[in-house]
Every structure is written in C-alpha cells, then in structure tokens.
Amino acid sequence: MNITEILFWFLTALAILSALMVVFSRNPVHSVLWLILVFFAISGHYIMLNAQFLAIVNLIVYAGAIMVLFLFVIMLMNMNSDSEPQKNKWLKMAGTVAGGSLLLILVAALKNSEVQYQKVEGAQGTIGLIHNLGKTLFTDYVVPFEISSVLFLSAMVGAVVIGKKD
C-alpha cells in the first residue's frame, strides 16, 4: 500500500463513517458537524483527484456557507435531540432496507461496468487548476454562467418573498 492508497482508504472511511453519523445522530447540531466532516473528507478526495479548485470551493460553499446556514437555522429553532419525534419503527426499518437494497443492486450492477479497470491517477493533471477552469468557464460556459445568475435572482426573490415577515 502506498501513501495514496492509505490516504484514499482513510478519507473514504472518514467520509462514510461521518455520513452514517449524520444520519444516526439524534442531535441535529451534531448532524451538521458530522456533515461538515464529510465535506472535508470529500475535499480531500478532490485534492487527490487533481481538482484543487473544487476542493476549495467545496469548503467555501458547503462547509463555509451552506452548513453555517443550516447550523444557524437549527439554532434559530432551538432544536435538540428531544424535540424530534421518532419515526415509526417499521417505517425506519423499511427505509433502511430499501436504501440497503438500492445500494446492493447498484453495486451488483456496476461492479461489472465497462470502465471498472480504468485508473484515476498516475499522471498529474492540470485541468483542475483554477486558471484552466476559469478559462473554460469564461469561454465555453458563458451561457450557463449567465443563466445561473437568473437562478440566483429567483432564489433572491424567493428568500425575500418567503423569508420576509409581513
């Protein structure tokens, strides 16, 4: 096992364990914190996959802004483990079984996928660097870029219309 593999397994284990903790913590605040840990692990993966820019964006957007907002809302509602009523036991079990079977099916199907032996590392890539992405974004992706601003506008309208107290 070389260092990359060790790192991969470490980050993977971290991501999966934290993700499980997100689902199973009783306290919403803990869930948020675990989720932030997932994002860190995923950012680590990004770096290993030569997507440095995305790693940073992931931290800024998800861990830095979105999760803070979640935490903020949870604080706002003064939520803790007691306040959440538990779901019907059977429904919980059914949900877990359904999710588990989906996982099984997808793994069973994709384990023989056509790309299974392709490697994802070796040569060093430059595509994930910010100047490369920036160039592509501002030449080839102008249309989606500008259109996404429309999305922001509608989100803004939504925040104001729904969030504002009448």
Added chain:
Amino acid sequence: MPINYYIFLAITLFCIGIVGVLTRRNAIIIFMCIELMLNAVNILLVAFSKMHYLAAATANPATNVGSEAQLFVFFIMVVAAAEVTVGLAIIVMMYRNIHSVDINFLNRLKH
C-alpha cells in the same frame, strides 16, 4: 486506484443519504441528507473527470478533457446553494407557523 472504488464510494454515500431521507422526520436533517446525495454525485463526477482525462492524456498531454465535469460540479454547488436558500426559507416559514419542522406534523393535523 481503479475507478470502481470511487464509484462504490459515491454510491455508498448516495445510499446513506437516501436512508437518511427515508428514516428521519426532521425536515432539516432530510434536507442535509439530500445535500449528502449531491456531494456523492460530485465526487463521482470528479472521479470520472480524472478518469477521462487520463484516458485522453496518454494521446495528448495538453488535453482539456475532464474539465467539463469539474465545471458541472461547480454548477451543481452553485445551484445547490440557491436551492438551500429557498429550502431553508420554506422550512423557517413552516416553523414560524407551527413551531415544528416535523414533516409529518401537518399530516397529523389533517387527520
């Protein structure tokens, strides 16, 4: 590292997200689990991006293949942020009205 490992990692995270959506009742947690699903997709896309890059780079080291997937991930993050804004606004609106974020609460009111 074969791509398969990344596929399985992504699918696992994705399914954990689904299980979360199915088993929790707190709207905020459900929403967080959906974010988890989106992140699973992101990591899969980035892994595929690298994979296609490597496949193309043997022929042409200066290739730009794979950057489209990274930009896609970028857009997913951006759109997710917009979605979070609206989603949290809706959750808070409901909280203001019934002081609960239990997704079955309203249902109980009905019956």
Added chain:
Amino acid sequence: MGPASMIVLIIAAVVFSLIAIFASKFVLKATRNKQKGEPYECGVPTQGKTWVRFNVGYYLFALIFLIFDVELIFLYPWAVAVKQVGWIALVEIIIFFFILFIGLLYAHKKGALKWT
C-alpha cells in the same frame, strides 16, 4: 508537489498542533478553581443554557449572504482567467455583477435588509 504530499502536509500540520495541545496537558499541572472558569472582564456570567434562539432577523441576512457568497466564488476563476480570455471576460463579469446588483437593490428596496 503532488496532491498526496499536500494532504500529508495538512495531516502533519493537524498532528503537530494536536501534539502541542496535548503536550501542554501533560507538561503543565492543571489547577482548577471556580474563578478560572469565569469570563474575565467580559460582562456578567451567562445564565442558563448557552444554546439560545437567535433573533429571526439574522436569518434573512444569512439567506441573502449565502447567495452573494456563492456568486463571489465566480470571481476567483475570473480573476485568474481574465488576462487570458481578454475583454470579453470583463463584459461577462460586468453583466453578471449587474444582475447581482439588481438583486441586491431589489432586496434593499423590498426592505429585506432592514434591521427590525
């Protein structure tokens, strides 16, 4: 410097700082008294739980902040790429920011930025 070494570096940094923290625990002899735990010259001690509800007024700001935060992300690649791409990138970002500004102005006019 490859990505793996970068992560090793990060982990090393974390480990080193942890070592420092724990070393102090072992080296120093911990003294515990009531006065030590109290805030020093920072007003009155808190009463009850510290997890209290925030003012709802914050939250609209937070929502709007999130949007602008994400929009700001677009600036990084732009700043790096503007030289390569040229004036067209300038036009693009101006349009983008104009739309942003419209949004901000709208929120302001709607009174969403008013502190109530």
Added chain:
Amino acid sequence: MNVIILSAILGVIMMYTGVMSKNKSTARYVATAGILALIGANWLEFAGVNFFNIDTRGMLEFTSFGLVFNLIILVCTLVYFLLSGKDLEEVGANAADYFALIFFILTGIAIVSAFKTMLMLFIGIEIISIPLYILAGSDKKNLRSNEAALKYFLMGSFSTGLMLMGIALLYGATGTFYTDGMYLGLGNITVMKMAGLVLLMISLGFKVSAVPFHFWTPDVYDGSPTVFTSFMATIVKAAFFIAFLLLFENAFGRMHSEWQFAMALITAATLIIGNITAVFQQSVKRMLAYSSIAQAGFMLLAIFALNNIGKQGLILYTAAYSLPTIGIFAVLMRMKDYTYEGFNGFAKHQPLLAALLAVFLFSLAGIPLTGGFFAKYYMLVAAMKNGAMFWLVIIGVCCAAISVYYYFRIIQAMYFREGADPGIQVSEGFKTVLVLTAVLVIILGVHPDWLLHLLDN
C-alpha cells in the same frame, strides 16, 4: 435565445414593478404586455430574426419543434395571465414578484425546450423548479400551502439528486454531457449507461408525475394556492414533458428498445392509477390533480413511442390539455365550493360559463371536435405505429373511457342538477377571453393541421 433572454429581463422588470408601483394591478398589465412581447420575440425567432447572436457552443439548439412548443406555452401563459391574473394578486402582497417568478420559469422552459447538454437540462429544470417551490408556498399563513411547498421542495430536491446521479453515471460511460454524444458509446448498451438512463427516467418521471413517482402531485396541487396549481398542472407539466422527450430522443433514441418496456410499465401504471383515483375524488380541484396524472399518462405515450407522430401529438396535447385546464381552473377559483355539489345548477345561473366549461371538459375527455380528441388520437396512433406492446393502446383506450366519467360528473352537476346560485361575478373581459379560449380549443379539434404545419418549417 430571444425568449430566454427577454423573459429573464422581463422577470427583472417585474421584480422592480412591485417595488416601484404602489398600484396592485400595474404588475398585471406589465406582465401581460411582457408576455405579448415574448410571443412576438418568439415568432420573430421562428421567422429567423435573432436579437442576440450568442455562441452557445452547441449547448442550446433552437429547433422549430422547440419554438412551436414555446409559442404554445407562451400563448397558454397569456391566457393564464388574462384569466387568472386578478386571482394571482389576491394570494399575497407580492403579486409582482409572483409574475417575476413566472417569467423566470418561462426562461427555464425555453431552456429545456432547446437543451443539447445535460448541464443546460439541469440548470433549466432547476430554474423551473426553484420558483415553483416558492409559488407553492406563497400563501404564507396557510398551513396547507406551507405543507405543499415543503413536500414539493423535499421531494423535488430528492429527485434532483437522482437526476444528477444519472447524469454522472452517463458521463462516466460516455465521457460527454452532450446528448448527441450519448450515441458514441453505441453498440451494446452498457450497465452504467443503463443505470444512468433509469435514474434519469425516474427523476423526470417524478417531474411529470408519472406513477409511482406521482405522490407529491395531489398533495402539492391541492395545497398550493389554486391559481398556481393551474400554472403548475398545465404549463410547467408540459415543459417537463418536452424536456423528457428531447432527452430521451436525443440521448437514448437509438437504444429505444432497451428502455421501452420500463417506459411502457410506467405509462400503463400512470394511466390506470391516475384515472381510477380521479374517479373517486370529491373535490374538483383534487380531481383535476389526479386527472393531470391521468393526462400525463397519455403524454407519456409519446415518449414511449418516440416517433414523429408522438412528437407532433405532444405539441397538440400541450395545447389541447393546457388551455382547457387553465380555463376550468380560472372558473373554479371563483367558486366558493370546490366539490362537485358546488357546480349544481351552474348552467342555470351562469349559462355561458357552463357552456364554456362543458367545451373544456369535452376537450379533456377527448370528445371529437375538440382539441383533446386529436391529441389523444395522436398519442394512441403513435403508440400503435410503434408496433410493440399493443396492450398499452388497449389500456389507453380504456382509460380514455374511464376519464369521461369524472369529467362528465361536472357537466352533469352543472346541467342536470338543481342548486343555489354560486354567486360568482365575472367581468365581460373574462368571459371574452374564456370564449376565445374555447374557440381555440374547438379550432384545434376541427383543424389541428395549422398548428402541426408550423412544425414543418
């Protein structure tokens, strides 16, 4: 491109109309003028005049099919504004913002009717969905509206997650996001491609409320303010269908036989469940929600068949389904009682409205000489010409027969029962627009050719 940019600009204008003008109705007039401008712009683009010359790098392609579809959508929106604009003002204090959101949705619709890459599909669908979540919850003090918004939002985001997973797997298999590029990995269909395809089928099936991904539909349609239900059930639904069709035609057309069976199952389930559940609804609004599922079953036939007739049929169906539904909702909104009993004796007190409603219901039920007949006929012929799976056509015909029952319940209540005056007030303008809509519906039923000939351009 004209429509995408103009409607975004109009959205911005509407945002500021609300801020600038104190008069409530200003927004409605501006919005109506705006939609007229959009129709003009779309028509000009159809005629070859482009206001903006933007290189989209092949991400968007404006075909005559997409443009005709847009034209129908815009005309439907115009009718919607004219009929329901006033009700829209009554939902909350933010009428202008609602109009702005609707214009943003139109931007999204124009995008999904022209996309050639998964990125534009994703962004387009999100631009449609996010404003919809807001509109569903626009009645802020109403718990049912809150509930609708929350449910729609959570389930919508969940389906977005599925869609993105599908796109990611497809990218892994083919190395491109361009729908045409999905062809490249041809030959034998691979596992990953198939997994992506199924996930996309599910998420888009969710958006068009195909069974068994339809559960959000009745709850959301019922809970949302009626004026937005009308918009969601017609224009938006048609838009998702066009996205569905374009995606499956461009990306997966050549592996048609691989997914056809699954599609047939979904279609059959949608037809059967939608129709049967609609039969026993007591509220007309809820019945319309279920009937929209049932109608979706017919539209799904176009995707199942994936041939030219199906494509034309979808265009026809969009018009023949949206216009009557908008009309019915416009009248329904003015009723106090949403149950069938509320319509008792309607014909006596409002003979004109009752007659127009009857025309609309005929169209929905697929009675000849209204648009709905040829729409359904096209769908069934498309499925028929497809050759495979005749049983689906049989189910379709049976369901068309069942649907008559619940649509005619309204007619029966209106004409054959006695009831108190519902006491609704409608302006002459409203009546005129409604009459024109009915005339349009009948023209579609007598001479659908003029619409379809636009496609030959």
Added chain:
Amino acid sequence: MSKLIYLVPLFPLLGFLINGLGRKYLSKSLVSIIGSGTILASFIVSLMIFFEVKAPGFAPQVVTLFDFIDVAKLKISFAFQVDQLSALFLLIITGVGFLIHLYSSAYMHEETPPHFARYFAYLNLFVFSMLLLVLGANFVIMFMGWEGVGLCSYLLIGYWFKNDDYNKAAKKAFVMNRIGDLGFLLGIFWMISQFGSTDFSVVFAGADGTPVKILTGITLLLFVGAMGKSAQIPLYTWLPDAMAGPTPVSALIHAATMVTAGIYMIARSNIMYTLSPVTQAVVAITGLATALFAASIALKQNDIKKVLAYSTVSQLGYMFLGLGVGAYTGAVFHVMTHAFFKALLFLGAGSVIHAMHHEQDIRNMGGLKKHLPITHITFLLGCLAIAGIPPLSGFFSKDEILTAAFLKSPVFWVLGVLGALMTAFYMFRLYAMTFLGKFRGTHDQEHHLHESPAAMTIPLVVLALLSVFGGFIGVPEVLMKNGHQLENYLAPVFAQSTAKMHEEHHLSHVMEYMMMFGVAAIILVIIIIAWNKFSRYQKTTAEATGLGRVLENKWYVDEIYDTVISRPLLGFSSFLSKFDKIFIDGIVNGVGRLVQYSSRQLRWIQSGQVGSYILIMVTATILLFIIQFFWKS
C-alpha cells in the same frame, strides 16, 4: 350536386348554433321554424343527391372538404363519402328526422322558450352527428359522429333533468355507449396498424388478402361498438331506460338515428365481415338472441314506451341477423321500413301520451279509438306493418331477412319466426289495450281527451303512408320480376361481398310462397288472439264475473292460450327481466364497486407522508433496476 354534400350536415349545424346561441331571444315559433327548416333543407339536398346517385352510371365519390391532419405519414381528411348507401341513409335520417322535428314543435309547446330552443338545438345537433357518421369517408369521421350521437343522446335523455331517474338513465346510456365505443376505437387502432389508414377505400381494398384472423379481430371489435350503439345483448339495457327522454327524442333515437349506426357501420364495411365468417356467425347469433330476448320481455311491459323500446331492440336484432347471414340489402331495407313504422309508432304513442296528460301505463288507457281517430288508424297501420302483414312494408323486409336466414340454417329461421310471432302478439296487446275496450283512466283524463294538433297528426299520416307503401321498393323476385329495386340500387355497395359469397342456392318458389304466407297466416292468428284477449282487458281481477256467455266461451280459448302459450311466455319474460335487473346490472355495479374499492386502497397509500412517498419511489427505483439489469437479460 354531390359537391354540395357538405350542405347536408351544415344545415343542422347552423340550426344548432342559431337555436343554441339565440335561445334567449328567439320566439318559439321561430325556433321551430329554424329547427325543422334546416332539416327540411338537408332533406331536399339529400333528395337531389339521391336522384343523382340513383341515376345509372354513377360512381361513388369521396368529397374532401379539407384535411384535418396531413403531416408526415398520417393523413386524416374531413371527407364525405357519396354513394348509394350513404344517400339512402341521408334520406331516412333527414326525412324521418324532419317529420319528428315537425311533430316536436307541437309536442313540446308547453316548454318555456329557452328550454324549447335548447331542445331543438340538441335535436339538430343529434341529426348533425348522425349525418356526420353516415357521410364520413373514413372511420375517424365515422367515430366522430359515433361519439356525437352518444353525447347528444346523453343530453336529450337527460333533457328533463329535474328527475333523478332520468339522470341515471342518461348516465347509463352514456356509459354503455362508451363501452361500445371502446371496442370501436380499438378496432380503428388495429385497423391503422394493419392498413395504415382508416379511409374506407384503402381499408376495403386491403381487406381481401388480409389474414382472416386479423380481420376477425378487427370486425369483432367494431361489432362491440355496434352492440353498444345499436343496443344488442349485453349492452342493450340503456335503450329501454333511455325512454326517460321526451317521446319525439325516443322516436329520433329509435327510428332515424343512433341505433341504426351499428347497422350502417357493418353494412358499410360489409366486405370485412363477409371475409370473416366467425364474426358473421357471432353477429347473426347475437342478433337472433337479442331479437328473441327483447321480444319476450316486451310481452309483459305495461309502459307504452317500454313496449316500443323493447320492440326496437328486437327489430335491431333482426337487422343484425340479416347482416350476420349476409343479407346486407335486407338489413338496410329493414332499417328503412323500421324507421318508418317505428317513428310512426313512437309518434303515435307520443300523441296518446300527450292526450292522456303524460300517462304512459296502458292499463290505464283503453278505448282511445274514438277520441283519437287519426292516431288510432295510423297506429294500427304501424302495428300491422311491424307485425309483418302483407303487403305492408314490414312484411317484405322481415321476409327477406328470414329467407336469407333460412338459407343459412333453418334453425335461424324457426327462431326468427318465433320472434316475429311474439312481435305480433305484444304489438297487438299494446294496440288493443290502448285503443280498444273501455277507457280505464280517471274521469279527469277522459274529459280532456282530444286529438292532437295538425303538426302532430300530419307526420303520423305521412309516416303511415310510408309504412304501408314503403315495402314496395323491395318486392321479392318471386312475387314480381325486377320488383326488388332496392337491391339493384344498393348492388354496387355490396358488390365486393356478393362476389365473395358462395353461390346462393335458391329456394323453390313453392317453398318460398309457403314460408312467406304461412308465416303471415300464423301471425294473423296471433293477432286475432291478442286482439280478442286484450280488447276486453279490465283493470281489476273482478272483471270475469260481468262477462257474458259468449265471452265465457272465448275465455275458454284464452285459458288454453294462457296456460299453453301466454303463461310460460310471460313467466319466461318476467324471469328475463329479472335476469336483466340482477345479472346485467349486477355486473355493471360490480365493476363500479371494484373501481371504488381499488380507489379507496389507492387513497390509503396517498397518506400525505413524505417518507412513505419516497419509500415507494425508492422501491420502484429498485424494481426498475431489477427489470433493466437482471430480469430482461
């Protein structure tokens, strides 16, 4: 002239629009002039077309007005077929339709002007739909008319909508028709997949050479449509219930429009039926069964309109029998004669009901002979015609069908004759109880008895003349050389079928005479029995005491008749009507209950819980994956 064919349906449509839109402003007389005038105009145009078509050397034409759809490979034209068959039906529809309109203007005079106009508007729309059905040059247009008449019948049957029963009847009619339409539509779709078109010319040309199995499938599906529209077992129950509508509407439905649609459709697509013997057998047996079944039920009905309704069902059964045994001309002939005498009988019944102030129970009538002389005479003629007394029209047409049935199988003939005997019996029971004997109604009713106005009696007289003399266009070869003008006239339409059918073995003349007049003689006997029995009908059971000696003797005959013929027949009849109530309605209700049940289950799933919804979504996802990955391959 045939270029002007579009005028024929256009006039009623205009009438519908004018009356429908102007119902608040038009006076009643104007409404009736517009309503009847448009039909008269159509009739005149039809007449001109008929003479053009009748002229030798006429070739069938397809007049295309415009194309509904002409894109890609799909082409549907709004085209009219002008040939001998459609021209004949045009005449029947517009001619009889006009008389019924005329009659309606007097019959409905009590209604308020808007209602009156609405009624006429529906009536015009009805005629329009029927004309569309008959004129269409492809199955799609035919289907439009097909749906249209179903819709109009729904509107007209529910015309007096205050009564909830009428509502139910209207709904029943609509639902039954829809079931039939389903079959029809499926047949059309199958046709499209087989022939790639629904144009008559394409389909019929392609029928020869198509595998018989496919043809059988298509024709059976089309026949399901015909069963619904033409009220055959098991989809007939709507027709008697549909009597809830105003009497002229019943006349229109039964005589001129609607129910003949199924006959027309099969006659039109005769070649397809000729080529699939299985379907033919099914048609013949269904027709025969319906004829007997309905006739036996009619024996015991006391509602004047119900008797006529069942008699229509029964007569329709004869027409299908004719179609099934390949006597297409005979079936069309019977459609025509039936249109005359059934319209006459219904209008006559309407006149009676009118006079009796909406009394429909024949037990409360009797002795109307002297009060309603014109109605009485015309009604009697109608009864004689339907019973098949030579030389009235019913005799010729029924005889033609029965002869053809005999050629196919003597069993058909025997059963057919049995039906004809029952027809004679119940018709004269009806006649006798209504017009003969003593009046059994209230004094109030008796006081007000009066003959109907001229607008009502003129149609009666005209129809009576037609019923009497209408048969002479189809005199069988045996009686008169070249007497069967109708057959010569229609020959081109059925030419293809005639060529396909096996060489007919003709009956000997003696045999034919015997059958013809033997049957007529037995019918006459039956008539006399019925006449005698029911002209002395008394409401109470105490009636027997007051009868004289001579009558007592007759009673003896009647007793025998009663125990040997009448009782079993009547008992069987009541059993059948019970069977009808319990079994058929049971099936209909059962289907309804099943739908209701499953709907309730589905609503339970629709619990409003996001978690369960997504759980179902995920389960469905898993299923789809299994189907796509593991099951299919």
